[in-house]
Amino acid sequence: MTAKTLFEKVWDAHVVAAESIDTPAILYIDLHLVHEVTSPQAFSELRERGLKLRRPDRMLATLDHSTPTLPPGTDGERPYANAEAKAQVSQLETNCREFGVELHGWNSSDRGIVHVFGPELGATQPGMTIVCGDSHTSTHGAFGALAFGIGTTEVGHVMATQCLLQRKAKTLAIHVDGDLPAGVGAKDLILHIIGEIGVDGGTGYVIEYRGKAIEQLSMEERMTVCNMSIEAGARAGLIAPDETTFAWLKGRPRAPQGEAWDEAVSRWKSLRTDDGAEYDREVRIDAGKIRPTVTYGTHPGMAIAMDKPVPAARNPQEKRALDYMKAEAGKPMQGTPVDVVFVGSCTNSRLSDLREAAHVLRGRRVADGVRMLVVPGSEAVRRDAESEGLHHVFKAAGAEWREPGCSMCIAMNGDFAQPGQLVVSTSNRNFEGRQGKGARTVLASPATAAASAVAGRIAARRETRELGPA
């Protein structure tokens, strides 16, 4: 047998019809995740064509993007950003009812950001093919699943046939050797990687992250890394499943139980790249050299250690980015005054992220004039965080503790920053206007975000020690 990469193993197991020069492969999809923003037109298309869902039992829906993160008012009404947002949510409720899709909506204790709630339920499993009309579907690759974002037309394809037409991607191995220094986390790592390979460095590829520093990451940290694969243009990001993966999945509601669990684990153990298998491209990253990293421009590839000087613009686009950000070449981002801090999004809204932020905030205050929003990724994260009392830490520090959702990551639910404001954000995109028209985004880890909230300027976690008692 020829040696295969992890990607090839998962791909091969799902090919219904092989690709040829003239036609793409027909690829079977195990799990289809759905949310309110990218599905309505697909449901409408099905309705127009008189089609049903091929596998409603392999679909899971949630509400996250357009949903308010403030509780209902005294009249019981949820504070939607506008009537359209409300209509979009109720459209998904109607569609799921009509087509028989399991929706984790307002009344579900499992509702959450689509890439947070799927893994939590154990619906995301090694070796699966997973798609969603959302580019950060790459998150699920942390479990050794082949997971990628699709457009709404393809959402319709999967609904009707449970399959997609796909060309096989090339493979890119990113070896992360050595150990991450203390105080440097998964977010710093992935920002550093994108800074190295570029915002289009992964275009056409599926990335497999490997090496000692990757193996040492927790599941949550692996999700943070895989989540941002798309920010390097990659189709998907994968990490081979191991004991960390199995321990995390065991006992989750949708994970196999009992004997089936043991069988699944023995099957999952084969999901590793064989010795001698070849990647189309390989990149090596030295984990030991990574420092707390932030972005300074208007795409995630413009990332740099926060204490290093911002590089000079090499072309008009970079100049435009620096101007937009009001970032000064030659000066580090560290120390830049901050207006808003956002801890949340499918990149960093899990319990461990909130703990990291709370650890910095405990006994301290958010600086005067800084607004801080903490938005858990799911109802489950909210429950766990509250049972640990993290919400008290956030509130005592002067931060807003919100209900789960995408919130200021995409700023379409009413949570957004004002023109010109600088947001230190744990989300994944620093595009112009992503967090509100004219808002400036600096991507960072939860620890950096919290430290910056306390300092009122971009700051490293260790600086908070100098800022007063904890």
Add this chain to the structure above:
Amino acid sequence: MLSFGGSLLRPITRLHSRTAVLPDENIDTDRIIPARFLTTTERAGLGKLCFNDWRYQADGSDTPAFPLNQPQARGCHILVAGRNFGCGSSREHAPWALLDYGIQAVLCSEIADIFRNNALKNGLLAIVLDEAEHRWLIEHPGIELSIDVKEQVIALPDGGHIRFQLEPFARHCLLNGVDQLGYLQQHMPLIDAFIHEREGQEAAIHGRTPQQEPRTAGVTL
């Protein structure tokens, strides 16, 4: 080779237009259509929101400096954009907005994967060119181009040509107005057999029974 009862798209064989140029690299889908407009449940009418925050000033008037607001860019159907166009979010609202705005082709030295996929499925020609040719087009806005999808060649006003390659299946679908869902549906028996076999394996692990009944009622294959 492919024929079925599903709805057909309008075939696209040629496109003739002057070019408009947006030289910026990494124009992401948030710039093509900002997220706050994604609350729509329709795909029509997004053209007025295309490039919204770039195109309009705070008072709603046109931004004078925005290249597509220049008189010579009006009515152009071919957009030449800087490298890595369409990166970011998978929102299909981006090609919907561009098409509704009047852009029918995007020429670029590199186009983000998901955007390219979405564009071609909607009949928006997403064409990747060599860097040198791309640079030349960026430097020469407003020239008349004629794109021939069948021959995969772009005719220049001086009689010169630029060759390009589309993914063969996407090209076939564009030329023949083939709807890809219809193509997939043609393979339903194969897909059903695959599901049945896979369910058999999975049932052994999960203790569940296969779902026998394909749920594709109402389709004429």
